[in-house]
Amino acid sequence: MDKCRNDNFFGLMGYEMKEYYNQDGIRVRSSTKADVAYLKDHLRESDKQEIWASHNKTPEESLKIGLQKSIFCCTVENSNPIAMFGIVPENILGQEASVWMLATDDLKKIKRRFARNSKVFVHMMLEYYSYLYNFVDDRNKESIKWLKYLGAKFEEPRPYGKEGKPFRFFSFRREDYV
Numbered sequence: 001m002d003k004c005r006n007d008n009f010f011g012l013m014g015y016e017m018k019e020y021y022n023q024d025g026i027r028v029r030s031s032t033k034a035d036v037a038y039l040k041d042h043l044r045e046s047d048k049q050e051i052w053a054s055h056n057k058t059p060e061e062s063l064k065i066g067l068q069k070s071i072f073c074c075t076v077e078n079s080n081p082i083a084m085f086g087i088v089p090e091n092i093l094g095q096e097a098s099v100w101m102l103a104t105d106d107l108k109k110i111k112r113r114f115a116r117n118s119k120v121f122v123h124m125m126l127e128y129y130s131y132l133y134n135f136v137d138d139r140n141k142e143s144i145k146w147l148k149y150l151g152a153k154f155e156e157p158r159p160y161g162k163e164g165k166p167f168r169f170f171s172f173r174r175e176d177y178v
Contacts, residue, residue, distance in 0.1 A: 020074060020121075024113045028121070031073040035081045036063040042081075042104040050137035051102070054161035059102070066100055072125060076114065082106045087125050087132060097129040099172070101143075115149060122150055122172055130174040138166040151177055 021028040040060035051062040063084060067073055070086030083103035090096045099122075107114065125132055136143050138157040148154070152170040160167035 021117060023117075025078050026110055026113055026117070027077050028074050028117075029077070031067055031070075031075040031084050031086070033067065035075045035084055036060065036067055038081045039063055039084060039102065039104065042106075043102055044105050044107070046137070046140045046142065047102045050140050050143075053137055053163045053165040054135065054167065056162040063102060066102070070100075071097070072128075074121070076103075076107075076110075078106065078110050080106070082110065085121070087129060089129060095129055096131040096133065097125070098134050099125065099132040100134055115146065118146075118150055123177060126172060126174045126177050131171060133169065133171040135160050135167040135169050138168055144168065 019027065019029045040058070040063055043059045048059055051057050051059065055062070057065070066084060066086055066088075069088045071089055071092075073084065073086035075081050076083040076085070081104070083101055085099070085101035087097040087099050090098075122132070136147060138144075144154075147170055150172070152172055153176070155169040157166035157168050159165070160169075
């Protein structure tokens with residue numbers, strides 16, 4: 001199966017990248033093309049609206065781009081893929097990277113267990129990139145709540161993307177993250 005480039009990048013850093021977490025019925029592992037094939041038809045409506053409003057992309061296009069461009073790309077599963085997330089660096093030698101996640105409605109089934117362990121992954125990404133950022137659709141209240149829980153800092157909503165809908169810029173800084 002094709003894996004995200006993260007195996008090569010983190011492999012060079014001394015990590016064996018196959019499975020990152022496997023407890024409480026939740027598994028986090030390297031993403032594959034098969035994950036894209038499954039998730040493209042199962043994304044939450046809020047995520048579909050967000051990727052269309054920001055980039056006029058379909059779920060399949062967005063997931064493929066995420067898999068191809070992310071230097072770190074993981075799939076969360078609980079019998080089936082539930083979400084994919086990753087980071088796309090501005091450049092390989094820089095300190096900034098765009099962080100993203102797309103999920104299915106099944107994320108609600110593991111919400112508490114997943115939230116408890118999500119900070120570990122943000123911390124791990126901040127070890128390699130001192131500044132993580134992106135935009136979130138202001139209508140996507142569930143994602144905004146989760147990002148706040150993770151410690152993201154937000155700006156006020158402003159027009160963004162192909163449709164100029166209100167989005168909030170958010171970020172994580174290594175020095176602010178606990």
